[in-house]
């Protein structure tokens with residue numbers, strides 16, 4: 145099968161030029177000013193950007209949480225991801241208490257195998273890591289699961305203590321793996337929550353008001369300090385606020401290998417979402433919570449100056465109509481998480497490139513290339529180069545779309561961005577050379593996506 149993409153403007157993290165692309169056997173075979181070979185399929189990309197498929201390294205399809213499950217399956221979630229120009233997700237497998245890491249991984253393989261429209265990898269959330277289980281980290285790294293998430297939050301559910309974090313960082317770091325940290329001081333947060341509930345504060349907004357930015361900053365500071373003592377890199381997930389960012393910046397200025405991602409919800413939404421009447425604020429109950437508006441400019445600055453390297457989504461949808469209602473009388477029972485996998489690329493293009501905050505190259509770097517490097521997928525993924533997988537998005541930089549639950553493809557009954565109009569639309573998507581989206585229509589198939597055996601952690605520039 146030969147496909148040629150003609151007349152496009154190819155943009156990678158470093159390049160920006162007009163050329164044609166020949167795809168053979170799922171890979172980029174040639175890039176040239178003009179390619180006139182016979183092809184089975186010719187795609188005209190005139191007036192459009194031709195960019196590497198997006199990589200979302202933080203999703204939770206079917207995550208069990210608070211007595212329910214995230215509402216997107218691997219099938220619905222990866223279809224929605226493809227619609228939005230994301231051709232790789234890295235989802236979080238979860239270790240149950242007492243379970244081996246290998247068993248947890250097998251469970252997640254069973255959920256995803258044969259279901260996805262685009263390629264996928266796994267991180268592993270470790271909840272139970274006694275010393276005798278530490279060698280399993282190395283075994284997982286050898287199976288292509290080279291990153292692990294640990295929680296400083298949710299005592300009794302996900303939280304692991306500092307000694308465990310230190311040991312995991314030492315062992316994983318030594319083997320070329322990476323610890324991803326949910327950095328919030330959950331022990332203090334639980335005390336603040338206890339006091340709030342005792343005062344009858346049960347509405348959704350108290351989810352935000354009981355999780356101060358200082359609790360996140362303290363977690364980030366501690367995570368980086370433990371990583372420094374363990375002589376390992378660390379990656380802070382879903383960083384939400386300036387206080388936490390300052391900790392990352394301070395560490396990076398000292399040359400410590402600390403990396404961090406933020407998410408569109410922290411760049412484009414603010415605390416006022418929680419003040420909506422009729423329990424509507426529950427739609428944005430996610431952790432960390434949406435912060436005060438002044439944090440947004442600081443996060444953009446972090447992206448501009450490379451103190452933040454990645455934008456992921458933390459996609460973890462729960463339906464408003466039934467699932468979010470579990471916490472109607474008590475915000476602590478609202479399942480934590482929100483939908484986002486579909487609109488990351490357009491939101492970031494609109495807010496970043498159209499908004500004049502970042503270059504189009506930086507847009508590619510933070511939505512694709514850096515995640516590929518950090519999570520051991522580069523240069524197979526994250527760029528357009530001869531030999532790379534032909535995960536390619538043809539993106540119209542001028543077309544506008546209005547985001548709505550009525551038209552989105554995620555399996556959830558609301559949008560965090562209902563009615564927001566953005567410029568920049570994913571038109572056509574190829575995954576390893578196969579069309580998944582053609583002019584906005586899904587033409588892929590569940591089961592096309594393959595599990596990605598990832599390599600070791602690689603530092604993106606700096």
Ligand code: URP
Pocket residue numbers: 204326382429430431432458460480481482
């Ligand atoms: O609220 C969130 N973020 N839910 C997903 C779990 C996590 O902490 O990433």
Ligand code: ZN
Pocket residue numbers: 326381382431
């Ligand atoms: Zn988390």
Ligand code: ZN
Pocket residue numbers: 202203204382458459460
């Ligand atoms: Zn998450």
